[in-house]
Amino acid sequence: MEAAIDRLAQPRRARATFLGAFALVWTAFGLVAFLGDDVLHHVVDATPWLAARPWLVEAGVLALAGAYQFAPLKRRSLVACRHPLGLLPTHGASRRGSFTLGLDHGLACLGSSWALMLLMFAEGFANLWWMVALTAVMVYETSGRHGQRAASAAGVVLLLAGLVVMSGPLLWGA
Template sequence: MALWSSLVLFLLAWQLHIAAMMLPSTLPMVGLFRQAATGQPHPGVARVCFLGGYLLVWTMFGVLALLGDTLLGMALSDWHWLMHRPEWLMGAVLVLAGAFQFTSLKSRCLDKCRQPRSFLLAHYRRGWGGAMTLGVRHGLFCLGSCWALMLVMFVVGIANLAWMAPLAALMIYEKIGRHGDRLVRPAGTALILLGALVFIGPAWMPTLVHMH
């Protein structure tokens, strides 16, 4: 029972987390879908299904990330050397997130997120099934553009505001900012350098490598 209650609490907290970090960047798409759905017999149901599909993608990612985090914690309990050097895990995730900024997958997914009108015209279908499919599809592209940055949140703790605020700002601006495309690679470089600093583990960075 304690396991299920913990999972429910996590999912509730995760939905709030996604609402704060992801929904702001998808508002242009939500607005366009709302306009397109007004001609449907039940536009309100269609909007709910669209958002439900989007949140389903992120909920599944959250569950998988939580499972991975739990399994990693269990493994670290038997790997004492690494358990006492959390900066190695933190540094690896930061370098991974930084390197992903330079990939073609990141670019392709961001392109879809930055052109909501074209995306809607290409994939819009009437009915609640079409709305949910569109939400899932949009959620997958959104996830594809920033899953690595979200992993950073899991490593430092999803309630860590010192990380949440700048990462949320980065993800939002990459998608809807006027010059978001110019920020992707510099942010990647900064993350890689930060990861390298964490690997070194200087004494003046204790809070940066604090694990949840």
């Protein structure tokens, strides 16, 4: 009887281990992003020239996120994130296999979405619509029928947004 219960519990444990490892990757990224944001604020505060031009940081983050949408690493990571079953043959069904599978899948998804998450971190706190739009883009990229095309379209939009933000003071005076 106990053996039957263990067999039933094993998939749950494996799933929980996988999800825990996946969450660990994103938690680590969140911590690094938070600390990086703190450092960036200190740099801006300590640099009067940059403090007088806050749009440069925003334009830089938009441009970084937009450019990364076209990076080969983004493309490879997006494929791996979209198709995690391709990772299964390299991992066993054990708890350790589930953990490494969760880490690998988390890293693949991080590789495909870190720049958009960074942008969400930078813009999303101030604007719920940014958060909604970026979430929709990331979800569609990883699960939609034309995810690669969506990544390219998002890249163009983000690069243009960065250009608008960068040239804003010239256009509207600031």
